Amino acid sequence: MKLIGRNLSPYSRRIAIAMTLLDVPHEREYLSVTADPDRGLEINPVGRVPVLELDDGERLIESGVILDYLMELVGPAKSLVPPHGRSRRDCLQLMAIATGVLDKAVAAIYEVRRRPAEKVHEPWRQHLLIQATGGLKALEAHKQNPWMLGDFLTLADISAGVTVSFLRVMLPELVPADAWPKLYDLCERCEALAAFQAHPLETP
Ligand SMILES: N[C@@H](CCC(=O)N[C@@H](CS)C(=O)NCC(=O)O)C(=O)O
Known part of the structure:
Protein backbone atom coordinates (compact mmCIF):
# COMPACT_ATOMS: atom_id res chain seq x y z
CA MET A 1 0.00 0.00 0.00
CA GLY A 75 -11.80 -3.92 12.17
CA PRO A 76 -13.95 -2.63 15.01
CA ALA A 77 -11.62 -3.70 17.85
CA LYS A 78 -8.80 -1.44 16.59
CA SER A 79 -10.86 1.24 14.85
CA LEU A 80 -10.13 4.85 15.79
CA VAL A 81 -13.84 5.68 15.37
CA PRO A 82 -16.34 4.49 18.01
CA PRO A 83 -18.60 1.76 16.60
CA HIS A 84 -22.04 3.29 17.08
CA GLY A 85 -24.31 5.81 18.74
CA ARG A 86 -23.65 9.30 20.02
CA SER A 87 -19.89 8.86 20.43
CA ARG A 88 -19.57 7.72 16.80
CA ARG A 89 -21.62 10.68 15.60
CA ASP A 90 -19.60 13.06 17.77
CA CYS A 91 -16.34 11.66 16.42
CA LEU A 92 -17.46 12.03 12.79
CA GLN A 93 -18.81 15.54 13.43
CA LEU A 94 -15.59 16.68 15.11
CA MET A 95 -13.60 15.27 12.18
CA ALA A 96 -15.89 17.16 9.78
CA ILE A 97 -15.41 20.38 11.74
CA ALA A 98 -11.61 19.97 11.77
CA THR A 99 -11.45 19.33 8.02
CA GLY A 100 -13.93 22.19 7.49
CA VAL A 101 -11.51 24.49 9.32
CA LEU A 102 -8.73 23.20 7.09
CA ASP A 103 -10.77 23.69 3.90
CA LYS A 104 -11.43 27.33 4.81
CA ALA A 105 -7.90 28.00 6.06
CA VAL A 106 -6.32 26.44 2.97
CA ALA A 107 -8.62 28.53 0.74
CA ALA A 108 -7.54 31.67 2.66
CA ILE A 109 -3.90 30.71 2.18
CA TYR A 110 -4.41 30.06 -1.55
CA GLU A 111 -6.17 33.43 -1.86
CA VAL A 112 -2.88 35.09 -0.95
CA ARG A 113 -0.34 32.63 -2.34
CA ARG A 114 -1.95 31.70 -5.64
CA ARG A 115 -3.13 35.13 -6.79
CA PRO A 116 -1.25 38.24 -7.81
CA ALA A 117 -1.39 40.73 -4.92
CA GLU A 118 -3.75 43.08 -6.80
CA LYS A 119 -6.26 40.23 -7.29
CA VAL A 120 -6.57 39.16 -3.67
CA HIS A 121 -10.14 39.86 -2.57
CA GLU A 122 -9.71 40.76 1.08
CA PRO A 123 -13.41 40.64 2.06
CA TRP A 124 -13.57 37.05 0.78
CA ARG A 125 -10.37 36.11 2.63
CA GLN A 126 -11.84 37.61 5.82
CA HIS A 127 -15.04 35.59 5.31
CA LEU A 128 -12.98 32.41 4.99
CA LEU A 129 -11.15 33.26 8.23
CA ILE A 130 -14.48 33.85 10.01
CA GLN A 131 -15.67 30.42 8.87
CA ALA A 132 -12.43 28.77 10.03
CA THR A 133 -12.71 30.58 13.37
CA GLY A 134 -16.27 29.27 13.78
CA GLY A 135 -14.96 25.73 13.44
CA LEU A 136 -12.12 26.37 15.87
CA LYS A 137 -14.62 27.72 18.42
CA ALA A 138 -16.67 24.53 18.15
CA LEU A 139 -13.56 22.37 18.61
CA GLU A 140 -12.35 24.49 21.54
CA ALA A 141 -15.76 24.20 23.23
CA HIS A 142 -15.79 20.42 23.07
CA LYS A 143 -14.88 18.65 26.30
CA GLN A 144 -11.57 16.75 26.61
CA ASN A 145 -11.44 13.98 29.19
CA PRO A 146 -8.56 13.50 28.49
CA TRP A 147 -9.33 13.06 24.75
CA MET A 148 -12.32 14.46 22.90
CA LEU A 149 -14.32 11.26 23.15
CA GLY A 150 -13.07 10.27 26.61
CA ASP A 151 -10.45 7.70 27.56
CA PHE A 152 -9.26 6.74 24.10
CA LEU A 153 -7.64 8.63 21.24
CA THR A 154 -9.83 8.80 18.13
CA LEU A 155 -9.68 10.30 14.67
CA ALA A 156 -11.34 13.38 16.16
CA ASP A 157 -8.21 14.12 18.24
CA ILE A 158 -5.87 13.29 15.36
CA SER A 159 -7.80 15.54 12.98
CA ALA A 160 -7.96 18.43 15.45
CA GLY A 161 -4.29 17.96 16.38
CA VAL A 162 -2.98 18.08 12.80
CA THR A 163 -5.27 21.03 12.06
CA VAL A 164 -3.95 23.16 14.91
CA SER A 165 -0.31 22.25 14.16
CA PHE A 166 -0.82 23.20 10.50
CA LEU A 167 -2.43 26.53 11.40
CA ARG A 168 0.32 27.39 13.88
CA VAL A 169 2.81 27.23 11.01
CA MET A 170 0.76 28.37 8.02
CA LEU A 171 -1.78 30.82 9.43
CA PRO A 172 -0.54 31.90 12.88
CA GLU A 173 -2.80 34.98 12.88
CA LEU A 174 -5.76 32.59 13.24
CA VAL A 175 -4.43 30.70 16.25
CA PRO A 176 -2.89 32.93 18.90
CA ALA A 177 -2.14 30.63 21.86
CA ASP A 178 -4.21 32.59 24.36
CA ALA A 179 -7.35 32.29 22.22
CA TRP A 180 -7.38 28.48 22.04
CA PRO A 181 -5.96 27.04 25.29
CA LYS A 182 -7.73 23.67 25.11
CA LEU A 183 -6.84 23.16 21.47
CA TYR A 184 -3.21 24.07 22.12
CA ASP A 185 -3.10 21.55 24.96
CA LEU A 186 -4.69 18.87 22.76
CA CYS A 187 -2.30 19.67 19.93
CA GLU A 188 0.73 19.42 22.19
CA ARG A 189 -0.44 16.11 23.69
CA CYS A 190 -0.97 14.78 20.17
CA GLU A 191 2.42 15.99 18.92
CA ALA A 192 4.07 14.21 21.90
CA LEU A 193 2.77 10.84 20.66
CA ALA A 194 5.24 8.62 18.80
CA ALA A 195 2.88 8.31 15.81
CA PHE A 196 2.79 12.12 15.38
CA GLN A 197 6.56 12.36 15.82
CA ALA A 198 7.00 9.71 13.13
CA HIS A 199 5.34 12.11 10.66
CA PRO A 200 6.46 15.62 11.62
CA LEU A 201 4.75 18.57 9.99
CA GLU A 202 6.90 19.80 7.14
CA THR A 203 7.64 23.47 6.91
CA PRO A 204 6.96 25.06 3.53
N1 LIG B 1 -11.16 17.09 0.88
C1 LIG B 1 -9.84 16.68 0.53
C2 LIG B 1 -8.90 17.89 0.58
C3 LIG B 1 -7.51 17.55 0.06
C4 LIG B 1 -6.73 18.81 -0.27
O1 LIG B 1 -7.27 19.91 -0.41
N2 LIG B 1 -5.43 18.62 -0.43
C5 LIG B 1 -4.57 19.74 -0.78
C6 LIG B 1 -3.21 19.59 -0.12
S1 LIG B 1 -3.32 20.09 1.56
C7 LIG B 1 -4.35 19.72 -2.27
O2 LIG B 1 -4.09 18.68 -2.84
N3 LIG B 1 -4.47 20.90 -2.89
C8 LIG B 1 -4.21 21.09 -4.26
C9 LIG B 1 -5.37 21.68 -4.97
O3 LIG B 1 -6.50 21.72 -4.42
O4 LIG B 1 -5.17 22.10 -6.11
C10 LIG B 1 -9.37 15.56 1.46
O5 LIG B 1 -9.87 15.49 2.60
O6 LIG B 1 -8.55 14.71 1.04
Whole structure:
Protein backbone atom coordinates (compact mmCIF):
# COMPACT_ATOMS: atom_id res chain seq x y z
CA MET A 1 0.00 0.00 0.00
CA LYS A 2 1.30 3.48 -0.79
CA LEU A 3 0.22 6.78 0.75
CA ILE A 4 0.78 9.67 -1.62
CA GLY A 5 1.05 13.20 -0.22
CA ARG A 6 3.51 15.05 1.94
CA ASN A 7 3.24 15.94 5.61
CA LEU A 8 2.73 19.63 4.92
CA SER A 9 -0.73 18.49 3.82
CA PRO A 10 -2.67 18.01 7.06
CA TYR A 11 -5.15 15.79 5.21
CA SER A 12 -2.26 13.48 4.25
CA ARG A 13 -0.59 13.75 7.63
CA ARG A 14 -3.66 12.57 9.54
CA ILE A 15 -3.70 9.42 7.41
CA ALA A 16 0.01 8.74 7.90
CA ILE A 17 -0.44 9.12 11.67
CA ALA A 18 -3.49 6.83 11.71
CA MET A 19 -1.64 4.18 9.65
CA THR A 20 1.27 4.26 12.08
CA LEU A 21 -1.03 4.04 15.12
CA LEU A 22 -2.81 1.08 13.53
CA ASP A 23 0.40 -0.64 12.37
CA VAL A 24 -0.67 -0.65 8.74
CA PRO A 25 2.53 -1.14 6.69
CA HIS A 26 2.86 1.26 3.80
CA GLU A 27 5.26 3.05 1.51
CA ARG A 28 5.14 6.78 1.03
CA GLU A 29 5.40 9.11 -1.94
CA TYR A 30 5.92 12.63 -0.61
CA LEU A 31 4.19 14.36 -3.52
CA SER A 32 3.61 18.10 -3.65
CA VAL A 33 0.83 18.74 -6.17
CA THR A 34 1.92 22.36 -6.32
CA ALA A 35 5.36 21.30 -7.52
CA ASP A 36 4.06 18.45 -9.74
CA PRO A 37 0.43 19.07 -10.78
CA ASP A 38 0.67 16.53 -13.63
CA ARG A 39 1.42 13.72 -11.17
CA GLY A 40 -1.50 14.97 -9.04
CA LEU A 41 -3.88 14.63 -12.00
CA GLU A 42 -2.44 11.23 -12.91
CA ILE A 43 -3.33 9.77 -9.51
CA ASN A 44 -6.51 11.71 -8.70
CA PRO A 45 -9.12 13.01 -11.18
CA VAL A 46 -9.24 16.29 -9.22
CA GLY A 47 -5.47 16.52 -8.73
CA ARG A 48 -5.25 16.53 -4.95
CA VAL A 49 -3.52 14.61 -2.19
CA PRO A 50 -3.84 12.42 -0.22
CA VAL A 51 -4.26 9.35 -2.37
CA LEU A 52 -3.96 5.80 -1.05
CA GLU A 53 -2.80 3.30 -3.66
CA LEU A 54 -3.75 -0.25 -2.74
CA ASP A 55 -1.57 -3.25 -3.57
CA ASP A 56 -3.73 -4.18 -6.58
CA GLY A 57 -3.38 -0.65 -8.01
CA GLU A 58 -6.79 0.65 -6.91
CA ARG A 59 -6.52 4.28 -5.79
CA LEU A 60 -8.61 5.89 -3.08
CA ILE A 61 -8.98 9.67 -2.89
CA GLU A 62 -10.32 11.96 -0.11
CA SER A 63 -8.86 11.66 3.37
CA GLY A 64 -12.24 10.79 4.94
CA VAL A 65 -12.80 7.97 2.44
CA ILE A 66 -9.26 6.67 2.97
CA LEU A 67 -9.73 6.69 6.76
CA ASP A 68 -13.04 4.86 6.37
CA TYR A 69 -11.23 2.18 4.34
CA LEU A 70 -8.49 1.88 6.98
CA MET A 71 -11.00 1.54 9.82
CA GLU A 72 -12.78 -1.24 7.92
CA LEU A 73 -9.41 -2.88 7.24
CA VAL A 74 -8.33 -3.01 10.89
CA GLY A 75 -11.80 -3.92 12.17
CA PRO A 76 -13.95 -2.63 15.01
CA ALA A 77 -11.62 -3.70 17.85
CA LYS A 78 -8.80 -1.44 16.59
CA SER A 79 -10.86 1.24 14.85
CA LEU A 80 -10.13 4.85 15.79
CA VAL A 81 -13.84 5.68 15.37
CA PRO A 82 -16.34 4.49 18.01
CA PRO A 83 -18.60 1.76 16.60
CA HIS A 84 -22.04 3.29 17.08
CA GLY A 85 -24.31 5.81 18.74
CA ARG A 86 -23.65 9.30 20.02
CA SER A 87 -19.89 8.86 20.43
CA ARG A 88 -19.57 7.72 16.80
CA ARG A 89 -21.62 10.68 15.60
CA ASP A 90 -19.60 13.06 17.77
CA CYS A 91 -16.34 11.66 16.42
CA LEU A 92 -17.46 12.03 12.79
CA GLN A 93 -18.81 15.54 13.43
CA LEU A 94 -15.59 16.68 15.11
CA MET A 95 -13.60 15.27 12.18
CA ALA A 96 -15.89 17.16 9.78
CA ILE A 97 -15.41 20.38 11.74
CA ALA A 98 -11.61 19.97 11.77
CA THR A 99 -11.45 19.33 8.02
CA GLY A 100 -13.93 22.19 7.49
CA VAL A 101 -11.51 24.49 9.32
CA LEU A 102 -8.73 23.20 7.09
CA ASP A 103 -10.77 23.69 3.90
CA LYS A 104 -11.43 27.33 4.81
CA ALA A 105 -7.90 28.00 6.06
CA VAL A 106 -6.32 26.44 2.97
CA ALA A 107 -8.62 28.53 0.74
CA ALA A 108 -7.54 31.67 2.66
CA ILE A 109 -3.90 30.71 2.18
CA TYR A 110 -4.41 30.06 -1.55
CA GLU A 111 -6.17 33.43 -1.86
CA VAL A 112 -2.88 35.09 -0.95
CA ARG A 113 -0.34 32.63 -2.34
CA ARG A 114 -1.95 31.70 -5.64
CA ARG A 115 -3.13 35.13 -6.79
CA PRO A 116 -1.25 38.24 -7.81
CA ALA A 117 -1.39 40.73 -4.92
CA GLU A 118 -3.75 43.08 -6.80
CA LYS A 119 -6.26 40.23 -7.29
CA VAL A 120 -6.57 39.16 -3.67
CA HIS A 121 -10.14 39.86 -2.57
CA GLU A 122 -9.71 40.76 1.08
CA PRO A 123 -13.41 40.64 2.06
CA TRP A 124 -13.57 37.05 0.78
CA ARG A 125 -10.37 36.11 2.63
CA GLN A 126 -11.84 37.61 5.82
CA HIS A 127 -15.04 35.59 5.31
CA LEU A 128 -12.98 32.41 4.99
CA LEU A 129 -11.15 33.26 8.23
CA ILE A 130 -14.48 33.85 10.01
CA GLN A 131 -15.67 30.42 8.87
CA ALA A 132 -12.43 28.77 10.03
CA THR A 133 -12.71 30.58 13.37
CA GLY A 134 -16.27 29.27 13.78
CA GLY A 135 -14.96 25.73 13.44
CA LEU A 136 -12.12 26.37 15.87
CA LYS A 137 -14.62 27.72 18.42
CA ALA A 138 -16.67 24.53 18.15
CA LEU A 139 -13.56 22.37 18.61
CA GLU A 140 -12.35 24.49 21.54
CA ALA A 141 -15.76 24.20 23.23
CA HIS A 142 -15.79 20.42 23.07
CA LYS A 143 -14.88 18.65 26.30
CA GLN A 144 -11.57 16.75 26.61
CA ASN A 145 -11.44 13.98 29.19
CA PRO A 146 -8.56 13.50 28.49
CA TRP A 147 -9.33 13.06 24.75
CA MET A 148 -12.32 14.46 22.90
CA LEU A 149 -14.32 11.26 23.15
CA GLY A 150 -13.07 10.27 26.61
CA ASP A 151 -10.45 7.70 27.56
CA PHE A 152 -9.26 6.74 24.10
CA LEU A 153 -7.64 8.63 21.24
CA THR A 154 -9.83 8.80 18.13
CA LEU A 155 -9.68 10.30 14.67
CA ALA A 156 -11.34 13.38 16.16
CA ASP A 157 -8.21 14.12 18.24
CA ILE A 158 -5.87 13.29 15.36
CA SER A 159 -7.80 15.54 12.98
CA ALA A 160 -7.96 18.43 15.45
CA GLY A 161 -4.29 17.96 16.38
CA VAL A 162 -2.98 18.08 12.80
CA THR A 163 -5.27 21.03 12.06
CA VAL A 164 -3.95 23.16 14.91
CA SER A 165 -0.31 22.25 14.16
CA PHE A 166 -0.82 23.20 10.50
CA LEU A 167 -2.43 26.53 11.40
CA ARG A 168 0.32 27.39 13.88
CA VAL A 169 2.81 27.23 11.01
CA MET A 170 0.76 28.37 8.02
CA LEU A 171 -1.78 30.82 9.43
CA PRO A 172 -0.54 31.90 12.88
CA GLU A 173 -2.80 34.98 12.88
CA LEU A 174 -5.76 32.59 13.24
CA VAL A 175 -4.43 30.70 16.25
CA PRO A 176 -2.89 32.93 18.90
CA ALA A 177 -2.14 30.63 21.86
CA ASP A 178 -4.21 32.59 24.36
CA ALA A 179 -7.35 32.29 22.22
CA TRP A 180 -7.38 28.48 22.04
CA PRO A 181 -5.96 27.04 25.29
CA LYS A 182 -7.73 23.67 25.11
CA LEU A 183 -6.84 23.16 21.47
CA TYR A 184 -3.21 24.07 22.12
CA ASP A 185 -3.10 21.55 24.96
CA LEU A 186 -4.69 18.87 22.76
CA CYS A 187 -2.30 19.67 19.93
CA GLU A 188 0.73 19.42 22.19
CA ARG A 189 -0.44 16.11 23.69
CA CYS A 190 -0.97 14.78 20.17
CA GLU A 191 2.42 15.99 18.92
CA ALA A 192 4.07 14.21 21.90
CA LEU A 193 2.77 10.84 20.66
CA ALA A 194 5.24 8.62 18.80
CA ALA A 195 2.88 8.31 15.81
CA PHE A 196 2.79 12.12 15.38
CA GLN A 197 6.56 12.36 15.82
CA ALA A 198 7.00 9.71 13.13
CA HIS A 199 5.34 12.11 10.66
CA PRO A 200 6.46 15.62 11.62
CA LEU A 201 4.75 18.57 9.99
CA GLU A 202 6.90 19.80 7.14
CA THR A 203 7.64 23.47 6.91
CA PRO A 204 6.96 25.06 3.53
N1 LIG B 1 -11.16 17.09 0.88
C1 LIG B 1 -9.84 16.68 0.53
C2 LIG B 1 -8.90 17.89 0.58
C3 LIG B 1 -7.51 17.55 0.06
C4 LIG B 1 -6.73 18.81 -0.27
O1 LIG B 1 -7.27 19.91 -0.41
N2 LIG B 1 -5.43 18.62 -0.43
C5 LIG B 1 -4.57 19.74 -0.78
C6 LIG B 1 -3.21 19.59 -0.12
S1 LIG B 1 -3.32 20.09 1.56
C7 LIG B 1 -4.35 19.72 -2.27
O2 LIG B 1 -4.09 18.68 -2.84
N3 LIG B 1 -4.47 20.90 -2.89
C8 LIG B 1 -4.21 21.09 -4.26
C9 LIG B 1 -5.37 21.68 -4.97
O3 LIG B 1 -6.50 21.72 -4.42
O4 LIG B 1 -5.17 22.10 -6.11
C10 LIG B 1 -9.37 15.56 1.46
O5 LIG B 1 -9.87 15.49 2.60
O6 LIG B 1 -8.55 14.71 1.04
